[in-house]
Amino acid sequence: MCEANAYLYKGGEQEELLMERVDRVVPQNGEIYLENIFGQRKMIAAKIKELNLVDHRIILEMIAAEETV
Amino acid sequence: MCEANAYLYKGGEQEELLMERVDRVVPQNGEIYLENIFGQRKMIAAKIKELNLVDHRIILEMIAAEETV
Known part of the structure; x- marks a missing residue:
């Protein structure tokens, strides 16, 4: 199976596992919908x-305040 | 291997194959960088x-004019 793990990038080397074995990823209204x-x-x-699909990795990052137009 | 094919969604049932066996996908400056x-x-x-990873599908769509802020 080719699902991937979704991580939240926290700067530097830090990241938080959000969800394992994610199949669907859908950007919606400025957010990201994940389904495993x-x-x-x-x-x-x-x-x-x-995304690094061969490594099974989806990296998300928080939206910086200055980017929310 | 768990790479996916990248398609450009063209409305309705239509889509165009952009690149096969994509490994990396990186949003950059309002565009999408693909590397296979x-x-x-x-x-x-x-x-x-x-994204539908189990189906090995990455679906992109053009940015609508009214969305370019």
Whole structure:
């Protein structure tokens, strides 16, 4: 299976695991909807920083205040 | 390997294959950088519409004019 883990980038080397084995990722209204293969769902007030699919990694980051136009 | 194909959504049932076997996807300056396992690279003036990792699909869509703030 080719799902990936979703992490929240926290600067430097730090990141927080948000959800394991994510299948669907949908940006919606400035947030990110995540759904994994177990049917778990989350909305995260973040944006996509980077995907590394071969490494099974989805990296999100918080939206900086100055970017919310 | 768990890379995915990147498609450009064109409305309705239409989509265009942009790149096969994409590993890295990085949003940058309002565009999307794609890199595949063969080392091919593309910048696309689009945003991420949806990821379906189990189906190996990355769907991009053009940025609508009214969204460019």
